Structure formats: structure tokens, C-alpha cells
Amino acid sequence: MTQNDSDVVFSFESALDRKSIGRYQFFIFFLCFICLVFDGYDAYAMAYVAPLLRVDLALNHSSIGQAFSASLVGMFVGAIVLSPIADILGRRKVTVAALLVSGLSMLASAKAQIFGELFIARALTGFGLGVILPNALSICAEFAPSKRRFLTVMLVSLGMSAGGAIGGPVAALLISSSGWRGVFVAGGLASIMVAFCMAFWMPESLNFLIRREGNLSTSAQRIAVKVFGPGIAASLTPFSAPASTKGAPFLELFAHRRTLQTLCIWAIAFCNLLCLYLLASWLPILCQEAGLGYRDAALATSVMQIGGLAGVLLLGSLARRTNPKLVLLVGYVIGAAAIYAVVPTLHMGIGPLAVATFVAGTSIIGGQAGIQAVGLDLYPQAVHSTGMGWALGVGRLGSVCGPILAGELMMRGLSTQSVVNLGAIAALIGGISTGFLFLLDIRLRRNQRVTTVTENNQRAMIRTHT
Template identity: 35%
Template sequence: MPVPKAKGNVLEVEQLFESSQRPGFHFMLLMLCGLCLVIDGFDAQAMGYVAPSVLGEWNVAKSALGPVFSASLFGMLLGALGLSVLADKIGRRPVLIGSVLFFGISMLATPFVTTIPALIALRFVTGLGLGCIMPNAMALVGEFSPRSHRVKRMMLISCGFTLGAALGGFISAWMIPAFGWRSVFYLGGVVPLVLAAAMIATLPESLQFLILKGRTERARSWLARFDPNLQIHTETRIVVQEKNSDGAPVAELFRARRAPVTLILWAISFMNLINLYFLSNWLPTVMRDAGYSTGTAVFVGTALQTGGVVGTLLLGWFIERFGFPRVLFASFMIAAAFVGIIGTVAHALPWLLIVVFIAGFCVVGGQPAINALAGHYYPTSVRSTGIGWSLGIGRIGSVIGPLIGGQLIALNWTNASLFHAAAVPALCSALLVLVLGMRSGNLQREVSGCVPDTQPRFH
């Protein structure tokens, strides 16, 4: 293939990504960021899978685990809000590597706790590291992707989270009976440390970020790794098509007429994560109480995450053809229907697995689409903040969801009533997407993104 050249004394990073085919580099980046999200999903859902065993060993009430679930999610909330902003200041690479190291060590410490208060504290600390992984991984992949493939690739690596959660169910169903619940956390701690070592050696920094921050020499170094055949000289100016933002990253989410879409994105993420984490954390325990064995109850929870993996892949394909608003509206409407009947079909395992799979397809698979929408919408200077705050505000819902579930279970609500209540946030998500589509004026076409300092458009 021809050797890429800078035009005159100027090299535009975006044009380089559009014209240069570096499959080996992109595969490496997708693998590293995807694996980050696999272990993120595994560790985020680990508590839900070990919950029945912890309840039996410690002899505590089911409602006692509500604060444990929420502590991790509250830590993820703060991590998403704080560390995503930090990444827009110092870079994706150091924050992503540091977070993986931090939560790996925290996971290794979890098996040594023996009380609910200590478990709450450690799950909160672990959540801090987990919280900023998805925003930074998605931002980094999006910034190395041609515009035509950006959404597809962000959705692809987002699939890692649900894949990790699903694998966690299968692995936990095997490891817990054989080695005890603590083995799940040992595995969830060792793998991130190995991955962090690989990231230190090979993970690149965003070239757009480096240029916008004036770190030209580092950009040249990473350009050489991206394409060793690239002809670039010391006098060549490396530029990007965006303008740097000197203001506070969070404030920038409300400038350039972004405020309405920002608020709607936050609300959609909030509603969907109430549902997602209620189902993820309580479904195995509720199904065990419905008469199933621990292994079968965990398998039902795994069906939710497996549906999410398939949903993420297929929803990305649908979004490319029909646009974010239309696909997300249909997905959340279907979710409301199928979540609502989980309790009704709980007595029939084949139907239960089908219904839970479809619910996971729409709810769990819908969340990466929301994240990809945020990543596609915001410019480089605030992309990590945009995704992180959408997730962070949404994770207020993820903290509330398990707590509400615990309280409703403590009030002896029937399974049918529990899942009828869980259908309400999905319906709210659908209505909010409808508002987003109405504001854009068209539910039929794809988001086109935003040009800095102009009004963003949803088509």
C-alpha cells in the first residue's frame, strides 16, 4: 500500500485515520480496551453472583446486601464523575492504566473481609477504580477510529462489559461450588494486574488529546507507533479539526447549545441503570427464593447478561441503519414488556430464560448504545467527561435500583409485583428517547455528531 504523507507541512490526524489502514494496531487497541471492559463487567457483577453463597455462610438477611450492592455502584458513580474529568485533563492512558491496577488490588483484598460493614467499604473502594474504565476505553477507541466506524467500534468494545458479566455467571456457577465464593474475587483481581502490565507496554494515548493539549512531541512518538512508514518531518505541523476547550470540562457539556441533549442523555441513562442493576443484582437471589437451585438461579442471571452481549452487537448494526433514537425507543418499549412478565413466567424455566434473555437484550444491550451515543455526540476535549458524566449520573440510578429492590423484597412483594415495578423505568427510558427524537426532528436517521462551537444535531 502507498506510504501516507503529510500534505505540505500539515498533517491532519482525522484524515490520517480515514486514509490509513492499520489493522494490527486497531486490533491491539480494541483487544486491550475490550479486555478492560470484560474484567470491568466481570468484577462489577461478581457480588451479585456470590450473594447467595455469602448469605448462607454469614447467616444475614437478604436485605443486608442491598447496601453492599449500592456501595460498589456509588463508588463507580464517583469514579465516573471524577476520573473521567481527570482523563480530559491528563489523558486517557494514565487514568485507564491506574484504574485497572487499583481495582485489581481492591478485588484481591475482598476475600479477606468477614463483616458486612467491611464488605461495604471495600466494594465502595473497588467501585472507584471501576467507574472510569468504560468512559476512557470508549473515548480512546473512538478517537482512533475513522468517523464511519466510530459508533460500531465503541459499541463493539462496550460489548466487553456485558460479555464479562455473562462470563462471570458461567465462571461463578463453576467456581463457587468447587472452590468457594472467594475464588471469584481472586480471579477478578489477578487478571486486571496482568492486563495492566500489557497496557503499560502497548496502550497508546489519544493523538487528538495530545495535539489539543500541545504535547506535540509525544504525539509524534505515538504517530510513529501507529504507522512506522508515515513520512513526517520535524517541521510538519500536526493538527486536529477541533478546538481545544480551556473551560471546566463539565461546564462544556452545557455550552454550544448542548444542554438539552446532555440532560436527556443523563435521564435516559439514570432510568436504564435503575433497571439494569436491579435485575443484575437481585435476579439470582429472587430466582433462588422461587425454588431454583443456586446454580440454576445464577444461570438465570447469566441469561440476562448473555442477552445483553447479543443485544449490544445487533443494536449497533441496527443503529448504523436506522439511527439511535428509533432503535433505542423500540428497545426500551420491548424491555418494559418483557421485564414486566419475568415474575409471571418464573415457574417455567424455559420461558423464564427466554424472557430474561430478551430483557437483557434490550436493557443491558441498550446501555452501551447510550454510552456510544454520548461518545459520538461530544468532541474530543470533553468526550471522556461526556461519557463519564452520562454514566455517572446514570449510576445514581444504579445505586437506587438495588436499594429499592432490597426494600421491596423486605416488604414481601410478590415476584410478579417486583418485576411490574421494574418495568416502569424501561417505559420512562422509551419516553425520554422519544423526546430526544422529537427534538431532533427525525427518528429515522442516525446521529451525525457535532462540530465544535456549532449546534449539535441528531439525525
């Protein structure tokens, strides 16, 4: 912004677009990133301890599958129940409460002595985790300029993959010193610590503050001062909030011809998380049953998360040059091939297996971040948490189905390749859904161009007659 801009009244969003990203915005993005790091650690903790936990609690394949899915069911419920509440009560408050619930439940998981106790503790952990991702990304998107919003959201999404990647080596270290229970204790304490950090330093959604307190919201003005400085912040009074929605936030997901796009995003999210959690949950066990040691199993799982980090950077970079939906489509096709290759490489050693899991992580985990960025761009700010909460909630159904189906298929004697093929097929279906979303996008842009040309012609005719 220039000095003369302080004499002009801007909306908050237009003012963001007129300035470079400042230190306070970077600090907000960092807080969201750290929040997702521990979210990622908690989400994958069960996979890291599964081989030892199965022996200690005498669990069979079916029980392990149910234990995996307990937290995923909790995530589904948390995403669809708490996300709309966040749009009503405030995203920061709900995120802090969710971190506390997940942290305390992680500590309860460390005390579990029987399967029932573990199942309840993991379900409560998932309930808290379910709302953290959509809320953190919604706050991130709100403070990012529109031209950099897609890339910013994808980069902050790296926190999930970073937490999963760091979790492997950390889990191996903790297991050697404290056993599998130490993994849950560390995750629980870390989540509680992050909750207090979020409570003290994370700002509330400006859109929420304006809707609650009105255009002269003093809380929103204080945040604006931190973002722009006192001079520019004064030009933002009164604030202009984004258009409010009428009725239930959920119904807004299908308003203004968004029904097909919403259903496509739900289908992509379902298939994406089915692939991701099937591999993340069962890969350590499949590695051990193939004769690989625990360290190699943890390494293969961590490499998949590292691939996710690379995938977010690669897909984010490509999305700036072409249509993001086309990038996701190609990524899912490559991911399907990589998932299919996991089983053959199990018997080739850790090197080929690491390559297969790295490519799968690049496509599938990178694709997950892409879904979130596309979804945030589709919905208005007032229902960001609701829109992404429902997308992730439907995705959690896929994450529940993946581990359970894998466990049941293995109990019925199906081959390992057949079980992993389930993930490859889901990746292809996700690619088809992305392709349909891409075609809808092309159609929408074509209609907009036709409308623009028609309006220009009408104006020209009016000028000619006058």
C-alpha cells in the same frame, strides 16, 4: 491512503477517515475490549456470590441491597471525580490506576469477615471501576474513523457483557472449588494483570498529548507512525488538535445548545442502569426463592449477558441503516415487556425464564452500549471522558437506586412482580427520554437544512447581482 497522500498535510482525524482500520488500531480496540471484560466480571461478581455470601455473613435482604449498592456508589463517585481528571492528566494513566485500585479492592473483598469490611471493599472496587468504561471507550473512539465510530464503540462495549456472561460459569466453577471468596480473588488478580498490560501497551490519548506537549508532540508522532507508517506520519506534522475547550470541562457539556441532549442522555443512562442492576443483582436470589437451583440462577443471569452481546450486534447493525436513537427507542419498549415477563416465567422453568432474560439483556444491555456511542458522538474529543463519565455517573445513581429499592420493597412485603415492575417502568421512561432525544435530533437536522438552503440562496443572489 494513496502514495501521493504523503505529500499532503492532514489532521489526525481526517487521516483516519482516509484509510482502512489497521492492525495497530485493532490492537488498541482489543486492549479496550479486554479491559472491559474484566470490568464486567468485577461489576457482576457480587451478584454471582450473593446467595452464598448472604448465608456466610448472615445478611438480610436490606443488607444485601446495601452491599450491592456499595460498589455502585463507588462507581458514581469514581465516574464524576476521575473522568474529568482523566481529561487533564491522561486517560491511560487514570485507567491503569483505576484497574489497580479495583483489583486490590477485589482481593480485600475476599478477606471480608463482617458486613462493614465487605461494604468498604466493594465501595473502593466501584470507585476504580467507575472511570474504566468512559476512558476505554474514549480512547477507542479517538482511534476509530468517524464513519465506523458508532459501530466500533458498540462492539468494544461488548467487553462488559462478555465479562458478565463469562463470569457466571467461571463463578460456578470457582465456588465449587474455592467458595465465594475465590470469585473475588480471581477477579482481583485478573484486574491487576490487565492494569500492567494497559501500562505497557495502551497508547495515551492523542488529543491529550497535543494539548499537553504542543503541536510538535514527539509522543503523538510515535503513535502516528504505528497507526499510519513513517511516510504518512510525516505528513501529519505539525498535528492539528481538535478545538480546545474554555473553562471547566463539565461546563462544555451544556455549551452550544447541548443542554437538552445532555439531560436526555443522563435520564436514559439513569433508567438503563436501574433496570440492569436491579435484574443482575436480584435475579439469582429471586430464582432461588422461586425454587430454582444455584446453577439455574447463574445460567439465567449469564443468559441475560449473552443477550446483551446479541443486542449490541443487532442494535449496532440496525443503527447503520437508520437513526440510532429510533433503534434505542424501540429496544427500550421491547425491554420493558421482557422485564415484566421475568416473574411469570420464574415458575415455568429455566427455559421460558432464559428467553425472558435473554430479550431483556438484548434490549437493556444493548441499549447501554448505544447510549455510550451516542454520547461520544455528541461531545468534542477534549471532554469525551468528562461527558461519558458524567452520563455513567448519573446512570450509577440509577444502579444504586435499583438494588436498594428492590431490597426495601421486599422487606416491606411487596410482591416479587411489583419489585420487577420497577425495572419495567424505568425502561419505559428510558424509551420516552430516547424518543425526546430523537425529536431533538430531527429538529436540529431540519434547522441545519434550512440554514443551508438560506445560505445557498444568499450566494445565488450575490452571484446574480454581480
